[in-house]
Structure formats: C-alpha cells, structure tokens
Amino acid sequence: MSKIEFTGSEVLTAHLPAVEVKKDVYWVGSVHEDIRSFHGYETRDGTSYNAYFIKDEFPTVIDSVKREFAGEFIERIKSVCPLSEIKYVISNHAEYDHASAIPILMKNLDPEVPIVTNKKGQDALVRNYPSLADCKFLILKPKETLTIGKRTLSFLATPLVHWPESQFTYSEYDEILFSMDVFGQHIASGKRFDDEYGWERVKESAIEYYANIVACYRLQTARALKLTAKLGKIDMICCAHGLIIRSHVDEMIKLYQSFTDGSIYRPKVTVVYDTFYHSTEAMARAIQEGAQSIGAEVMRIKASVGGTTQVARHCFDSKATAWGSPTLNSGMHTEVAGVLHYAKGLKILEKKPSVSFGSYGWTPGGTKVMVQELESCKSDVIETIDCNWRPTEEILKRCFDAGIKLGKLALGQELKDEE
Template sequence: MGPKDENLEIAKGIYWVGVVDWNLRDFHGYATPKGGTYNAYLIVDEKITLIDTVKAEFAPEMIERIRRIVNPSKIDYVISNHVEMDHSSGLPAIMELAKDAKVFCTKHGKTGLNEHYGAGGCRNWDFEVVDTGYELDIGSRTLMFIETPMLHWPDSMQTYLKGDKILFSNDAFGQHLATSVRFEDEVEGGAIEDAAIYYANILMPFGSKVLKYAEKIADLGLEFDMIAPAHGVIWREDPSCIVEAYLRWAKREVIPKVLVIYDTMWNSTEIMAKEILEGVREGGVEAKLFHLRKNDWSMMLKELMFSPVIALGSPTMHGTMFFTVSGFLTYLKGLRPKDKSAVAFGSYGWGGGAVKGVEEMLKSSGFDITEPGLQVKYRPYEDDLKACRDLGIRLAELALNKAN
C-alpha cells in the first residue's frame, strides 16, 4: 500500500490517519476474528485539527501518517471524543509533538483524561470543555460537538463537520473489521452484520440512549453525507442505513427464532438440546443450536439480539451449573438484554442444582422464565425426549407470539 492509500483523503482536506490492527482477536473479552481498526482523522485548514487518536502501541504509525501530510507539531486542535484507551492512549505521544495544541472534550472527558494521563503531563495540556451545540471555527470549516453520554461512556461525544455533513461518531456506528479498504461500500457484502455484532456486544445495554440520541439529532436538524466511526469502515454511500439499523436494534425488534444454548459433560444435556431444537423446528420456527465451548459468545449475542426466546441448558457439576454456563450468564447480565423469555434445562447424576441456578441467573438478568426448568437424571429416555420436543414446540409458539 503506497503513501496515497495510507493517508486516505476521505473528503477534500480531510484524511484518515488511523491504523489497522490485523491481528486483533480479543477486545476486552469481545472476540474480534476479523481484526479491527483505530480510526483517527486529520482536517487540514487554517487550524489543523486531529479528531481522536489510536492505541498507544500504534501511535508511531499514526504519527508517521500525519507526518506525510503535515508536521505533527503544526496541529492546533485535538478533539478527544472518548477517553477509552483504544482512542486516547495515543494522545500523550501527539501532545508531546504538538505542545501548543488545545484539547477539546466534554467535562467528563477532561476528568477522565486527567485521571488516566495526569502523571504523564496531561494536567499541563490546554483543555477546552465543550457541550452539545458548541461550535469551533477552524477556518473554512466549522465543527460542532454533540454530547452522547453513555454511548457508551459518560464522557462520550461526537464531532459534526458542518457544510460537509460528516459525522465523526467515535464508537457509535462502528465495527471491528480489519480491511485494506476504508469505506463500507467497498467491503464485499457490506458491514451491517459486523456492525450488528459490535452493537450487540457493546451498545445493547444503551438502547434507550440511542433513541434519545436520535431525538437530539432530529432536534438539531443534522443530516449526514458520511459517518466516520472510530472503528471499522466509513459509511458514505447510504449513511442512513446504519442509523436506521441502530434505531431498529434500539427498539429491540425481533423475528420468530429460538436459540438453544448449552454445554454438556457426557452428552445427556446435548441430547436434550437437540430434541428441543427439533421441537422448535416442528413448531415452524427457526432455531439455532450453540455449544458454549464450540461457539464464540460474541457472535451468539448478535443472534440473541434478534431472538425473543432462548433455552439454556447445563449439566450439574459440584452441585451447580457448569462453569461455561455461569460465565456466559455473567457476560449476558452485563449486556442487560430486554424483552426476552427463557427456559432452563439440564441433566444431573446423584444430585441436581444446575437448572435452579440457571433460572436464578436468568431472572436476575431480566429474562422472563416461561415455565419450570426441565431436567433429567443421568440420561434422557423416551418420555424425557418427548418432554424436550414438546418444550421446543411451546417455545416456537411463544417466539411467534412475541415477534408479532
């Protein structure tokens, strides 16, 4: 890739100067099998402006990209849309070069940056605290800031380039996707599915905030010709498609589908899971089967986002649920899925405990438990298999009712 591509001009005088992390496979527990990017954007105007930075380990690569366009010491303004370290930990390296640059961020952003980098000289930076509607003249262009608290940190904000109608959206509308192209319309098959996985694992708990954000954008009368997130590719051909998708996801729209999720020790719980799956299929509804040690939880969460009903199965081990089931439920609880129904199932030997524990954790995560859990001793026989299949049929009916 030559210098022209590495310093991609996304609009006249506006450059992508981020980095591609081809080997990223885990983002604080969220699996990223396609890698990722940390996007930063440089606007060359009377006031040279950098929007966001990258992870500290990639700061030299970002700085080299900037250097091919302008001397980094000439940067006048740095916009910090978000304190999280994948966006801000490259900031000290930039400020070491651009010593006179002013840093623009929210009130919470200033507090967070000081707490993270104060010992490294952050307290000597020239901060300008901004809020929604604050406008910054950089010469021939004007930036406007939009506070987006809890999308997905208290300090989060976005930067809107008036006239060009470009939204630098930070974590909203992003994807974890490493690619040599920079625009969504250049990605084979598009990036909506990757955006859905990203939303399910990062922004699902904040659906109400997404809806309030949409109201704020409408009140401000903003239109987008391009949406440039901090992760993944840029939306330019039809930016409204990702905005509309976010609204659907935030409204928790679902389809008739049942997920059967389980782990197993000696296959009894797996036999039950497959019979429940067959019952769902017999009931005329799509079903998907996920073994917790053979499927990635992050990808499963995208399926869960569109599924109104799950069946979760566990064998009993040491008087409680299997450790992977417990871990998955802990992961699930943090994402706070809403309007979901569930049933627990499982097997045990000389003593039970798993099904009750699964039910309790599902309830504490906000799931509606549709009926008492189904459990078998040692292994399922003919009557047990029929009970599993009948359960699947009932879950299919429930999924149809919830999706209509």
C-alpha cells in the same frame, strides 16, 4: 518543539497511507489485523482504530489510536500536514483504544495546542493518562461550536454510549458525523469504506458489535439517535472502528434504530448449552427440533465452542432463548455460567421467554441456579426440565414440546392454557 518520542513498543512504519475521505478530510488511523480479543469480545476479523485529520485554516486532529500504533498514526498526519501547523486535537472518547496515543501526539505539538473535549472527557483523559494534566484543554459544552476556518464543528453529548464522556463531532460543511464508537464494527481491512468491503458484511459486523458492547445502553443510544436526527444532513459516518459509512448512511442509522426499538428481533430461538456426556446436548437438540417444527428460526450454540461473542450476537436478535447445563458441583457448567453472566451484563435477555434444562447425576442443582440467574436477567422462565443421567423418550418429548412453546412465542403466537 520536541522530537517525536516513542516508548519502543509502538509500530513505527506507516504501512497504509493517509486516506482522503472527503476533500481535505483524512483517515489517519491504524489497522490491527491480529487482535482476537477485545475486552471479552472475540474479534475474529481484527479491528481498526480510526482517527481523522481535517486540513483547514486551523488544522485539526480528531481522536487517536491505540498507543502501540502511535508511530504510524503520527506519520500519517505528517504526510498531509506538518505537526507544527496543528491547532486543535479533539477527543470524542477517552478509552485506551482511541486516546492512548494522544499523550505521544501532544508531546510533539506546540504546548499551546489544546485538547478539545467536554468536562468529563478532560477528567477521564487526565485520570487515564496523567501526563495530559500539563496540557491545555478547551472544554466545550453541548451546542457550543468550534470554528477551524471554513468549517464550524459542533459537538453532541452522548453519555454512556458507551462511556460517560462520549461525544459526537459533526462537520456541517462536510456533512460528516464523527461518531466515536457508535455505528462501528470490528473489522481489519485495507479497505476504508462500506461500499468497498460489502454492506452485508459490514451490517453483520455492526450487529455483532452493538450486541456485545452497546446493547446495555439501549436507552442512551436511542437518545443519541434522536439528537443526531436534529443535526444537518449526514452524508458520511466516520466511526471509530471498522469501515467508514458513505454509501449506506440511511441504512446504518435505520439499523441502529431497530436496535433501540426492538424491531431487530427475529422469530428466532437461540439455544445455549454445554454438555459433559451428551445428555444435555440431546435435550438441546430436541428443543431445537421442536422450535423448527413450527417454522421458527433456531440457532443452537455450544457455549464452550461458540463463546460469549456468538451467544450475545444471537441472543440479541432472538425473541426467545433456551439455556441448558449439566449440574456441576451443585451449580452450572462453568462455560454456561460464564456466557449467561455476560448476557446479563448486556441486558439482552430482558422480557424474553426462556426455558432452562439440563441433566444431573447424584443430585439436581444446575437448573435451579440457572433459573435464578435467568430471572435476575429479567427473562421470563416458562419451563424447567431436569433429567437424571440420560434423557428418556419422555424427557426428550418434553424438550420437543418446550421448543414448540418457544417457537410459538418467537413467532408471536399465544400459548394455550394447556401448554
């Protein structure tokens, strides 16, 4: 067996110990406090990369961490089990933040230790980490199991939640679901469990996480939930990011069900805009006041301040939206264009009514491009309001009335023909 090999960039000190989450089941992951961007998603609270170890007759590692944290990941495993005793390494997801430390781990294990995954998982691992081509693989199909002693692990294919090879691992003995990215949150904390950190904070982070990463895979997520319901009892969810769920398992599963069936949607209007000289901002405020005047909840977000993460989070659970931009080079403000494109990819505007609005100087054009993009998002654009230079009282009244329309639709009220 070779010595532990590092590239020099990994964190070598285990600042946090391995944490026993249930008898002989340990968290051996890492915490990344200072990360603030996760492929376009603003991680204001950092994140964690959760990996797990099961001590049984055949000691088993489940997932790994981001390569930079390979040192502390391996040290945590060693604190509960010699590396020479490990018999299996399970990979539920091949993405860099959960699998890039696997090559380093495998170099320090017996060559006969296999990576347990599915066929697509093997393909993704070898393509992303070529050194793994020399490793042994144990390819398991859905409904096949792996006995590691008194525990028999089962595997649940969850393709496109959110990569093609994604899967869950379930330990009936421990009543633990190792859920990969599903049910996760981007939180960096010295706490490991939902009840230690606070359920409401975990819940809000889980909503933001789903809205920004998984929302476009709603149908696939719904299928995964149906399959999960057929498993045995789930007493704990060991997800790949954030806090382990042990006190609010039913609440977390119900929260995800609300994501997929639409019951998460609120009587809420999200107004997204940006502005050069406050004209479009004045229109945005008028729309906000109109919706609020009839009791709708409103979230107004300046795109260049709130950014893609907050826009996605609030558009996700809103029943209606409004989009405003001044005309720039016959098109949209760059910040608005960026967040609208981001929302389009997440499919969070589909079948939701919207209003487009904005000011222009020499010639209009911004709202026309915006309407085209909203329609490509499958949003129902009910009104467009253009303003030449600064908004008049008449324009602001139109915006206020448009806000009323959106508010009514968000509240589930029908619009009259004259509206």
